[in-house]
Amino acid sequence: MPTLKSDLKNTADGNKLTCPICSSPFLNIFPAGKCRTCARLVCGHCVHHDSPGHTDSICQDCIEKLTPRGRVAQMEANELLTVLQDPSSKDSPWVAQLLGDRKNPSALEPLCQALKSNRIDVRREAAKALGKMESDRAVPWLLTALKDSSSAVRSRATYSLAELDAQNAVTPLKKQLDDPSRQAAGYAVQALGKLMGNKACDLLRDLVYDHASSFVRCEALAVLAGLNHELALAAALRCLNDPKKEVIISACKILIKLNDLEAAPRLQELIEKKPPASVRITATATLNTLLGAKN
Ligand SMILES: [Zn+2]
Ligand SMILES: [Zn+2]
Known part of the structure; x- marks a missing residue:
């Protein structure tokens, strides 16, 4: 079995003495390792040593493929949409997240539909993903999601409406300032500051002075501080x-x-x-x- 030293020497002979993952040169102070899964030699930053003897290591790429996020990242586009619509898949929230990050326009409609899922985690991740899609077509769906039974979904929809600069969300978001969930009400304060800019100052000041929830008052003061000294x-x-x-x-x-x-x-x-x-x-x-x- 080749030793690490001989591996290093071999890569040196091949004139590639850099890590295949991060491209940095191998340093003596951080022990490199050979991945048990893909058999590559990677640098000390990109290798995880499972045992104290460093005999069994796995590289950063391979470890990521073992996570739910890494697992779905390897799926084909049509497979992703199938998983998103599968009510029993534990991967569907991860798929929603991935689709949002990829901003592929063909995922827009399925993500809007996912807001009607029976599962809170899927609705929450779909609401979040739609905020990244840079499309106004998601706005009416997200406005409906402001009435979701889950505060996590309402909060995410609020955040996404602000990301999409949805000016027609201002009135419903003002109503959400009285949301029974502190989190959802707090997101509404942030979103109104973002959507209205300087025009939010009077509203924020009134919230600081009069709102029933001290949490909302503190949030409003923080947002106001970013707008008007x-x-x-x-x-x-x-x-x-x-x-x-x-x-x-x-x-x-x-x-x-x-x-x-x-x-x-x-x-x-x-x-x-x-x-x-x-x-x-x-x-x-x-x-x-x-x-x-x-x-
Ligand atoms: Zn590396
Ligand atoms: Zn590997």
Whole structure:
């Protein structure tokens, strides 16, 4: 049986002393390995040693083919569509994901149909994939998916509508701000910021001030901070007086991002009021960061 050294020598003789996977040269410090499956010699970064003795190794390419994602990547195009429509296949969510990454227009219609699957994982991955397909034809399907019974599907549909710049999603997404799922409501805040840009500022400020969910309020403040410094600063300062600790703490994070010394006296006031420890620690750290940044 040839040793690693002789393999290295052979490849050297063949004038190809580089890894067949990543093309980097072989280095002594990372032990190379011969793949038990494809029998290639690959570099130390691209080989997985299964046992401490390094006698049985498998290369990165071969290990990927053992994953569900790698398994479906080897399928023919028509086989992929068959698997996508097979209600019992455990590979169908992976197929949906792969089809989205490949952006093949022939997968558009089957992915839209997959939003009607009985399985949440298939609907979720189809909703996600459609956001990558760069086609308006998916928009009406995704709008319907906003009413899906699963919050994971609603969240993914929301994200994809924003990716597709679907302006007619603005009104339904405003309704989704009251979604019982925090995740879906949070995605709606992000999506509205993306779809409306600066026109979302007033809406976001109102959400920070008035929304019933503190999670939505914190998300809205974070999105507002990316759009308008003055409005976000005023909103964050107001949040420092909030009765909810999590709102104050997330306002502190935003104040660090805004990096505006106008916040310093307000943070000082807050600290002097002897708030709960978690608030005091965060406010003190925020104040120190702001003061430190200007020195
Ligand atoms: Zn390599
Ligand atoms: Zn291999």
